[in-house]
Amino acid sequence: MILGHLTVTAAAHRLLRKPLPGAASLPLGALLLGAYLPDLSDKSINLLTGLSGRGYGHSLVVQLVCFGLIFLLLPRRRVSCAALGLGAALHLVQDWVAPAVLLAPLLGLVPPGPRFSFVQSMMNFYGGGGVPVWIELAAAGFWLLQAARWWRRRSAAAPPRPAAEEAVAYAE
Numbered sequence: 791m792i793l794g795h796l797t798v799t800a801a802a803h804r805l806l807r808k809p810l811p812g813a814a815s816l817p818l819g820a821l822l823l824g825a826y827l828p829d830l831s832d833k834s835i836n837l838l839t840g841l842s843g844r845g846y847g848h849s850l851v852v853q854l855v856c857f858g859l860i861f862l863l864l865p866r867r868r869v870s871c872a873a874l875g876l877g878a879a880l881h882l883v884q885d886w887v888a889p890a891v892l893l894a895p896l897l898g899l900v901p902p903g904p905r906f907s908f909v910q911s912m913m914n915f916y917g918g919g920g921v922p923v924w925i926e927l928a929a930a931g932f933w934l935l936q937a938a939r940w941w942r943r944r945s946a947a948a949p950p951r952p953a954a955e956e957a958v959a960y961a962e
Contacts, residue, residue, distance in 0.1 A: 793929035794922070799825040799880050816873040824877020828853075828885070836905065843911075845900040848887045852894070853878050 803821055806813040831847035846852045857875035861868055882892065894900045916923055 792926070793933060794925050795825045795829075795881055795884055796822060797929035797932055798884055799877055802880060815869060816876065817870055818873075820870045820873035821877040824874035824879075825881050827874065827878045828881045833908075840902050840905060842891070842900050842902060844885070844887065844891055846894060848882060848885065848891050849894045849900070850879070850882060850887075850892050851896055853882075 799822055800818065803813060803816065803818055828847040832841075832843050832845045835841050835845060835847070836843045853875065857871060857878070861871045861875075864871060890897050891900055916926075
């Protein structure tokens with residue numbers, strides 16, 4: 791779910807700004823990066839070692855230890871660290887991670903999985919159909935609409951060029 795993690799995390803940030811004023815202070819960029827950290831770490835580890843594509847990066851235990859250490863060691867970056875951690879936690883909720891992976895290594899090691907193939911993974915995901923694919927398509931539509939709105943506002947905000955400036959630009 792490439793766009794799904796982006797959309798759900800951005801929407802949660804936007805919806806929680808008013809009821810939870812502290813959420814507004816979380817940097818959206820760090821939050822969105824955190825939403826992709828479990829996949830970035832696990833897919834990379836899978837390519838190098840063959841461990842599962844949903845491995846230790848998807849473990850709540852590992853995340854708590856890593857983000858806890860970062861939080862303690864970098865006191866000036868606590869807000870960014872909190873945003874990264876929250877984004878990563880939202881990723882786990884969206885993936886519906888199995889308890890054996892969620893609590894690894896407390897419940898045992900994550901078993902090795904097949905080597906990750908991006909193309910095969912995308913074919914399996916989109917070929918499988920169902921609700922996740924519709925969510926992904928809705929997310930794609932949402933971001934296309936956002937891009938169109940941004941483009942329209944940008945075009946409307948551009949001041950018109952004076953006629954003399956137009957004539958000079960045309961003559962050149």
